[in-house]
Amino acid sequence: MYRSLIDTLKRNSDLSAQCQPVNQPSSRVISAAASEDVSCEFGSGKYYGYCAFGGLLSCGLTHTAVVPLDLVKCRIQVDPAKYKGIVNGFKLSVAEEGMKGLAKGWAPTMIGYSMQGICKFGFYEVFKIMYGNAIGEENSYLYRTSLYLAASASAEFFADIALCPMEAVKVRIQTKPGFASxxxxxxxxxxxxxxxxxFYKGLVPLWCRQIPYTMMKFACFERTVEALYKYVVPKPRADCSKSEQLGVTFVAGYIAGVFCAVVSHPADTIVSKLNTEKGSNFVQAAKALGFAGMWKGLGPRIVMIGTLTALQWFIYDTVKVAFRLPRPPPPEMPASLKAKMEKQS
Structure with missing residues (x-):
């Protein structure tokens, strides 16, 4: 599946390179990208295509890799009386179904989260440029956190529609006794x-889980990267090697992942509950779980989401490096805004 997508991207590269983006990035970004050895224009159709491919790999591969942990987490959420913790959950799962049983749900996980990754990362890049151009260069700098939040929320709205059917199948395979394997x-x-x-009964709680998660994932990552280069890394990003830049990406991704897990966990528990009980809705599932019940499985989810988010950003950035995609410079105050501030002072 991944190989065919690479071939498609390569076949369409000449056509995509000729396409101009509807919303042009700022001149500062264009000049920065022009100084690099890049394979396509920032904001072009080819650029977005590679970003979507990076999202496919980052989400599809990482979520599939942690299926055993996800399986135990879902079982703790749905049946906490039986699965009392992560260690106990693994022991019971292996005792009942063997090591092979820990892989249950891998296929809908791989397909669903690959589709989600395409939309999440691809649309994030689209919306970030679109919204940035709509509010102008100065406001894009002043309100960049709000820009990251708006772009990621918009992207995740569509990503969850793509994910929801496979998520429904996955949860039932992993947690519903007697269901297909x-x-x-x-x-x-x-x-x-x-x-x-x-397939879509869990869409609303999925939005409630994933949109805050993704907003935190992208905004926290972007600002953490900015802070690491400003306060921790002893040299500018442009002077860092590719491996050093990827190291910063991994650290920032893990920090963002921890916050993501906490913010989105109650809705994640409700999604698991909804997909195992017929006839219940979001409010009914929340009441049945209670406040304490909605936080069951938080420990394994912090480990899972922290690792997932770090690896996803690492893979995504690696794809950008491998295909020589243009990388916008770190946020800095536009000259026009500096001039205004100097004039006011």
Whole structure:
């Protein structure tokens, strides 16, 4: 699947390179990108295509790699009386289904989160440039955190629509006794018993979980990277090697991931509960869980999401490096804004 997407990107590279983006990035970004050895223009169709491919790899590979931890986390959330903790959850799961059982749900995870990654990272780049051009260069600097939040929320709205059907199948495979153990077996069951709506019954709580998560993921990452280069790394990013830059990316990604896990965990628990009980809605599931119940499984999720987020940013940045995508410079005050401030003082 990944190989075919690479081939498609390469076949379309000449056409994409000729396409001009609807919203042009600022002159500062253009001049910075022009000074680098890049393979495409910042904000071009080809640029967005590679960003989407980076998102596919970063989300698809990482979520599939942590399926065993995700399985135990979901079981703790749905049946805390039986699965009392992460160690106990692993022991019981292996005792009942063997080591092979820890991989249950890998197929819908890989497909669903690959689709989500395409939308999440690809649309984030689109919306960030679109919104930035709409408010202007000065406001993009002054309100850059709000810009990151708005762009990531918009991207995740569409990403969750792509993810939701596979998430529904995955949760039931992992947590519902007697349900099918494969995507091929589980998908037709939901379609037959509940129709198309069965795949989207968890969409609203998924938005409640993923949109705050993604807003934190992108805004916290962007500002943490900015802070690391300003206060921790002893030299500007332009003077750092690619490996040093990727190291900063990993650290910033892990810090962002910890905050993401805490912010989105209650909604994540409700999603797991909803996909295992027929007829319940968001409010009913929340009441049944109670406040304390919505925080079950937070420990393993912090480990999982922290590692996931760090690896996702690392993979995404590695794709940008591998395909020589232009990298906008760190945020700095525009000259026009500096002149205004000097004039006022």
């Amino acid at each position: 494969t995507l091929r077996g589980g998908f037709p069951i939901i379609l037959k018993e509940e129709g198309i709506g069965g």
